[in-house]
Amino acid sequence: MLNYSGESRVNIAASVEFIHNATLLHDDVLDESKARHGVATANKIWGNKSSILVGDLLLTLAFRWLIECGNLSVLSILSKASNLLVKGEIKQMTTRFDPNTIRKNYFNIIGEKTASLFSACSEAASVVSGATSDETERLRNFGFNFGMAFQIIDDVLDYTANQGTLGKQLGKDFFEGKVTLPSIIAYEKGSPSEQKFWEKSFSSARHNFDQALQYINHHNAIHVSMEEAKHYINMAQSNIDTFSDSLYKTALIDFLNASIERQG
Amino acid sequence: MLNYSGESRVNIAASVEFIHNATLLHDDVLDESKARHGVATANKIWGNKSSILVGDLLLTLAFRWLIECGNLSVLSILSKASNLLVKGEIKQMTTRFDPNTIRKNYFNIIGEKTASLFSACSEAASVVSGATSDETERLRNFGFNFGMAFQIIDDVLDYTANQGTLGKQLGKDFFEGKVTLPSIIAYEKGSPSEQKFWEKSFSSARHNFDQALQYINHHNAIHVSMEEAKHYINMAQSNIDTFSDSLYKTALIDFLNASIERQG
Numbered sequence: 218m219l220n221y222s223g224e225s226r227v228n229i230a231a232s233v234e235f236i237h238n239a240t241l242l243h244d245d246v247l248d249e250s251k252a253r254h255g256v257a258t259a260n261k262i263w264g265n266k267s268s269i270l271v272g273d274l275l276l277t278l279a280f281r282w283l284i285e286c287g288n289l290s291v292l293s294i295l296s297k298a299s300n301l302l303v304k305g306e307i308k309q310m311t312t313r314f315d316p317n318t319i320r321k322n323y324f325n326i327i328g329e330k331t332a333s334l335f336s337a338c339s340e341a342a343s344v345v346s347g348a349t350s351d352e353t354e355r356l357r358n359f360g361f362n363f364g365m366a367f368q369i370i371d372d373v374l375d376y377t378a379n380q381g382t383l384g385k386q387l388g389k390d391f392f393e394g395k396v397t398l399p400s401i402i403a404y405e406k407g408s409p410s411e412q413k414f415w416e417k418s419f420s421s422a423r424h425n426f427d428q429a430l431q432y433i434n435h436h437n438a439i440h441v442s443m444e445e446a447k448h449y450i451n452m453a454q455s456n457i458d459t460f461s462d463s464l465y466k467t468a469l470i471d472f473l474n475a476s477i478e479r480q481g
Numbered sequence: 482m483l484n485y486s487g488e489s490r491v492n493i494a495a496s497v498e499f500i501h502n503a504t505l506l507h508d509d510v511l512d513e514s515k516a517r518h519g520v521a522t523a524n525k526i527w528g529n530k531s532s533i534l535v536g537d538l539l540l541t542l543a544f545r546w547l548i549e550c551g552n553l554s555v556l557s558i559l560s561k562a563s564n565l566l567v568k569g570e571i572k573q574m575t576t577r578f579d580p581n582t583i584r585k586n587y588f589n590i591i592g593e594k595t596a597s598l599f600s601a602c603s604e605a606a607s608v609v610s611g612a613t614s615d616e617t618e619r620l621r622n623f624g625f626n627f628g629m630a631f632q633i634i635d636d637v638l639d640y641t642a643n644q645g646t647l648g649k650q651l652g653k654d655f656f657e658g659k660v661t662l663p664s665i666i667a668y669e670k671g672s673p674s675e676q677k678f679w680e681k682s683f684s685s686a687r688h689n690f691d692q693a694l695q696y697i698n699h700h701n702a703i704h705v706s707m708e709e710a711k712h713y714i715n716m717a718q719s720n721i722d723t724f725s726d727s728l729y730k731t732a733l734i735d736f737l738n739a740s741i742e743r744q745g
Contacts, residue, residue: 265529269507272537273503278564292548293549303538306537
């Protein structure tokens with residue numbers, strides 16, 4: 218049962234892309250990124266002012282289009298997600314290193330800054346397609362678990378990617394002092410002196426990336442991180458198990474597999 | 482007739498403040514402003530990253546709250562206005578000086594970047610109060626005309642304000658090459674050599690503010706600008722003439738008078 222015109226659904230999908238791209242434009246300003254997907258970032262080409270304003274334009278245009286579609290459920294889902302993802306970004310910026318909460322904070326932050334939008338996309342698509350509430354819940358969880366896996370893999374690639382493929386600077390998260398899963402695992406498994414190295418890396422500008430890579434490889438932290446990502450991928454797959462086979466279900470499973478296999 | 486609970490109306494009013502403050506946070510980053518209303522700006526105290534993200538947080542929170550209120554008319558009015566005000570900011574940043582369109586562009590830009598939100602506030606308040614469509618149109622026009630006057634006066638104060646009162650750097654617009662009404666009037670009335678001075682001022686970093694002030698005073702451009710502002714104030718007042726006297730009408734008229742009299 219489809220209760221939404223094709224045009225409305227395209228507008229909703231476009232609005233999600235606008236929200237996503239607004240956050241990318243602003244993220245690249247925040248992180249002073251010079252390249253994304255192998256090409257120069259907007260802030261590199263046109264400056265920070267353009268990126269901030271065009272981000273604002275996309276965000277407000279997204280809401281304008283969503284509101285024109287007139288579905289309050291979809292509006293509620295996507296406005297909550299966009300608010301949550303900014304909250305996640307702020308938490309990432311402001312959370313101080315604490316050995317007792319480092320793992321919990323990481324999963325909380327990636328849940329908000331990444332998985333919330335994946336989840337909202339799946340849920341909103343489900344709502345406009347007239348799915349049952351059980352189907353909607355499954356698809357919402359599928360999106361959340363997919364988003365968690367996607368972000369963990371993205372964080373792994375910061376330590377492993379082929380720079381030409383990913384198009385971003387290797388070790389960027391590390392140099393910015395971002396606490397991501399590979400470094401958490403190396404920290405948890407590390408000796409007291411290794412833990413001191415990581416604590417310094419998370420809180421100061423003196424960063425020795427080669428040393429970090431050595432500890433990460435020594436503790437097999439990339440493999441362990443990917444196991445965690447695969448755990449979320451498996452959960453996502455099980456969320457859609459009960460749907461009957463279709464072109465669309467196959468496409469979703471292909472997405473999951475492609476995210477595990479990507480090299481950048 | 483009030484068809485909206487007090488709480489909803491407070492949430493809508495708060496959402497408008499969030500949208501407004503989001504734009505102020507981002508504007509201060511764009512303009513590298515160090516002071517607003519006599520105190521340090523957020524970007525001066527906490528840095529650009531915080532201001533960008535908290536601006537995004539307020540913008541997404543505004544839409545989240547508005548959507549929870551569930552009135553699609555109010556949502557449509559405020560989402561269009563917030564989109565339009567970002568468009569106005571972008572036009573202000575990208576419009577190149579052209580003697581033939583300088584005045585038209587100025588009024589178009591302040592209409593979008595400032596008057597659109599004043600107008601939307603008045604219109605949204607009118608809608609949630611159950612006004613007739615005629616009353617709503619009058620209040621929408623009241624807000625637009627008030628907003629135009631407010632921005633013209635703000636632009637005048639950049640050349641005249643007592644720095645302690647306004648709390649911002651005198652001549653800031655001028656030093657940024659912003660084309661505002663006092664400079665347009667001095668340009669239009671100026672000799673060919675004065676016009677060359679202004680053309681340089683609008684397009685380069687070499688800015689002689691004392692010289693600009695001298696031309697502006699010579700051509701009485703502050704007075705002529707204020708006459709233009711008063712023209713909008715008079716239109717705003719006439720927009721609400723037909724409403725019967727009340728505490729609220731008096732408050733609106735007091736706003737208009739206060740905006741004309743403010744020194745900073």
